[in-house]
Amino acid sequence: MKPFRLAVLTLSLLPLASLAQTPEAKEAAERAERQTRLMRVVGLAEELDLEESQALKMADTMRQFDERRRPLVEQVQESAQVLRKAARGDASTQSQVDQAVQRVFDARTQLTALDREMYQALARDLPPQKRAQLAIFMARHDGKMKLEKLLRKAEREGRREEREKRRQERLQRMQQRQQEGAR
Numbered sequence: 001m002k003p004f005r006l007a008v009l010t011l012s013l014l015p016l017a018s019l020a021q022t023p024e025a026k027e028a029a030e031r032a033e034r035q036t037r038l039m040r041v042v043g044l045a046e047e048l049d050l051e052e053s054q055a056l057k058m059a060d061t062m063r064q065f066d067e068r069r070r071p072l073v074e075q076v077q078e079s080a081q082v083l084r085k086a087a088r089g090d091a092s093t094q095s096q097v098d099q100a101v102q103r104v105f106d107a108r109t110q111l112t113a114l115d116r117e118m119y120q121a122l123a124r125d126l127p128p129q130k131r132a133q134l135a136i137f138m139a140r141h142d143g144k145m146k147l148e149k150l151l152r153k154a155e156r157e158g159r160r161e162e163r164e165k166r167r168q169e170r171l172q173r174m175q176q177r178q179q180e181g182a183r
Contacts, residue, residue: 037066040141047137048130058122065118072107072114079103115142 041062045055079100086093086100119138123131 033066037062043141044134044137048126048133061121062118065114065121069111069114072111075107076104076111079107 037059041055041059044050044058048054050058082093082096082100083104086097115138119135123134126134
C-alpha cells in the first residue's frame with residue numbers, strides 16, 4: 001500500500017479515535033481496541049493490496065463483527081476472573097466454577113462462529129488467491145493478538161506480584177519496628 005493510501009486510510013479512521021468515555025480504564029481499553037483494529041485493517045490492506053475503498057469497506061465490516069465480539073470476550077474475561085479467584089481458594093467463587101467454565105466454552109464457540117462469519121463476509125467479493133491470503137492473515141493476526149495479550153498479562157501479573165512482595169516486605173519491617181519499639 002502506498003504511503004498516500006495509508007495516510008488517507010488513517011485519516012478516514014481517525015474519527016473513531018475520538019469516541020472515548022470518561023472512565024480511564026474503559027477509555028484505555030477502547031483506545032487499544034481502536035488501535036488494534038486500525039493496525040489490522042492497515043495490515044490487511046497491505047497484505048491483499050486493497051484500494052482505499054475496499055479497505056474502508058472491510059474496516060466497516062470488521063468493526064461490526066468486533067462490536068458483536070465484544071460482549072462475548074467480556075463474558076470470557078469475567079468467567080476467567082471467577083475461575084482465577086476460585087483457583088486461588090476464594091470460597092465465594094467455588095460454587096460458580098462449573099457455570100464459569102460452561103460460559104467460557106459457550107462464548108468461545110460463538111466467537112469461532114463469528115470468526116467464520118466475518119471471514120465469509122470479507123471474502124465474499126475476493127478472488128480465490130486473495131481469499132487464501134485473507135484466511136492466512138486472519139489466522140496469523142489472531143495468533144499474534146493472543147500472544148500479545150498473554151505477554152501483557154504475564155507482565156501485569158509480574159508487576160502485581162512484585163508490588164505485593166514489596167508491600168509484604170514493608171509490612172514486615174513495620175511490624176519489626178513496632179515490636180522493637182514495644183520492648
